[in-house]
Amino acid sequence: EIQRALSVQVRKHPNIDLLEKHFAVDLITQHHLGMLVKRHLSDIECYGAYVLDLKTEKVIKILSKTTLLASGGAGHLYSTTTNPPIATGDGVAMVYRAKGIIENMEFVQFHPTSLYNPGETPSYLISEAMRGYGGILRNQLGEKFMNKYDKRGSLAPRDVVARAIDNELKIHGHDFVYLDNTHLSEKELKEHFPNITEKCASLGIDIARDRIPVVPAAHYMCGGVKVDMDGQTWIKRLYAVGEVSSTGLHGANRLASNSLIEAIVYAARSAKHAVQHVPEYQLAEQIPDWDDSGTTHPEEMVLITQNLKEVKQIMTNYVGIVRSDLRLERATVRLEIIYRETEDLYRKSKVSLRICQLRNLINVGYLVIKMANSRKESRGLHYNLDYPKSLDIKPS
Numbered sequence: 001e002i003q004r005a006l007s008v009q010v011r012k013h014p015n016i017d018l019l020e021k022h023f024a025v026d027l028i029t030q031h032h033l034g035m036l037v038k039r040h041l042s043d044i045e046c047y048g049a050y051v052l053d054l055k056t057e058k059v060i061k062i063l064s065k066t067t068l069l070a071s072g073g074a075g076h077l078y079s080t081t082t083n084p085p086i087a088t089g090d091g092v093a094m095v096y097r098a099k100g101i102i103e104n105m106e107f108v109q110f111h112p113t114s115l116y117n118p119g120e121t122p123s124y125l126i127s128e129a130m131r132g133y134g135g136i137l138r139n140q141l142g143e144k145f146m147n148k149y150d151k152r153g154s155l156a157p158r159d160v161v162a163r164a165i166d167n168e169l170k171i172h173g174h175d176f177v178y179l180d181n182t183h184l185s186e187k188e189l190k191e192h193f194p195n196i197t198e199k200c201a202s203l204g205i206d207i208a209r210d211r212i213p214v215v216p217a218a219h220y221m222c223g224g225v226k227v228d229m230d231g232q233t234w235i236k237r238l239y240a241v242g243e244v245s246s247t248g249l250h251g252a253n254r255l256a257s258n259s260l261i262e263a264i265v266y267a268a269r270s271a272k273h274a275v276q277h278v279p280e281y282q283l284a285e286q287i288p289d290w291d292d293s294g295t296t297h298p299e300e301m302v303l304i305t306q307n308l309k310e311v312k313q314i315m316t317n318y319v320g321i322v323r324s325d326l327r328l329e330r331a332t333v334r335l336e337i338i339y340r341e342t343e344d345l346y347r348k349s350k351v352s353l354r355i356c357q358l359r360n361l362i363n364v365g366y367l368v369i370k371m372a373n374s375r376k377e378s379r380g381l382h383y384n385l386d387y388p389k390s391l392d393i394k395p396s
């Protein structure tokens with residue numbers, strides 16, 4: 001409903017030019033004026049973005065007095081995700097490359113119960129309300145395993161349930177567990193969950209008679225581009241709102257349903273702040289056009305698709321719900337190889353959506369690994385077998 005209402009208003013507004021089928025490639029900063037830009041400097045400014053027109057396949061330069069990123073999450077870092085295909089961490093990667101500040105990337109939320117249906121992307125979400133309604137998690141041996149992990153059983157919080165399922169899958173070498181509703185009233189269950197009933201029925205699963213196969217899926221990125229209370233990033237004239245941003249409001253573990261509220265509040269605050277300050281800025285001059293001389297279309301798409309598969313596998317197997325120092329080290333080494341190959345290919349290639357998304361996912365994967373590595377404890381969504389406890393943090 002938010003998206004529908006917003007789209008209607010945007011299309012009606014006379015001052016808004018809507019560029020559909022355009023993909024932001026990189027932010028424009030002093031770097032594009034030939035100046036040396038270093039990370040964490042306080043005087044980096046954003047002058048707009050280079051944007052790929054997906055129809056003409058040309059990169060255009062869009063200059064702006066202020067820029068706002070609202071590019072969503074990065075669920076496609078992982079093999080199984082509930083996120084739409086656009087969730088490739090583009091905003092985080094662009095800000096990172098522009099030398100802005102990114103934080104809290106180790107806190108990736110996995111939804112415990114997405115429908116196990118290999119090949120379906122995004123994965124279909126089996127709402128937590130179903131467990132609230134009485135659904136019980138069972139492993140493939142039929143055991144109600146949740147009681148082993150938490151006295152709240154199947155009603156334990158998201159991160160606890162996701163970790164427990166992950167452990168059951170690893171112990172037994174299974175691909176999924178079951179959500180069992182067969183003890184509940186068929187009529188009431190189906191009335192209460194008409195969409196899930198219909199979706200499962202389309203796959204031959206009767207939710208009142210069959211157990212539903214479920215797996216955890218990457219769902220929400222708590223970290224992102226660090227912003228203040230007005231959505232300002234650490235790059236001047238650049239705002240970030242929604243899942244791309246890290247406001248700190250979700251801490252290390254987002255409570256369900258808080259992200260849309262956060263996005264709306266920060267969007268309003270950012271817009272207000274930008275409107276107040278825009279008269280102070282001029283459009284930048286002498287920003288060069290995109291230069292793709294000497295580049296060609298990559299001849300083999302497999303160079304991109306294979307690397308993408310590998311990134312997802314590395315992140316899923318080593319940097320997923322449960323991590324360890326060894327897994328993180330392996331992930332670092334393997335991602336580094338893919339990073340080099342992809343950067344080399346990017347330099348030689350005409351820009352395309354797929355290579356940009358791959359490059360962005362590699363940047364974001366690197367940040368998740370780096371931040372996971374530097375947190376020597378387990379907290380919220382970050383769980384490391386080598387440091388299973390949370391460190392005491394005294395409020396400052």
Ligand SMILES: Cc1cc2nc3c(=O)[nH]c(=O)nc-3n(C[C@H](O)[C@H](O)[C@H](O)COP(=O)(O)OP(=O)(O)OC[C@H]3O[C@@H](n4cnc5c(N)ncnc54)[C@H](O)[C@@H]3O)c2cc1C
Binds near residue numbers: 022125243244260
């Ligand atoms: C299945 C599901 C259920 C959820 N349920 C809830 C819920 O009940 N309550 C809740 O609070 N949250 C929920 N969430 C989380 C919430 O929906 C998301 O966090 C939120 O929609 C993110 O909004 P956003 O505006 O930041 O990004 P998005 O809505 O993902 O929008 C990002 C936009 O940026 C565009 N974009 C991305 N990259 C580029 C680029 N390089 N160039 C140009 N455009 C780009 C995309 O095309 C897209 O239009 C759910 C998420 C999922 C996946």
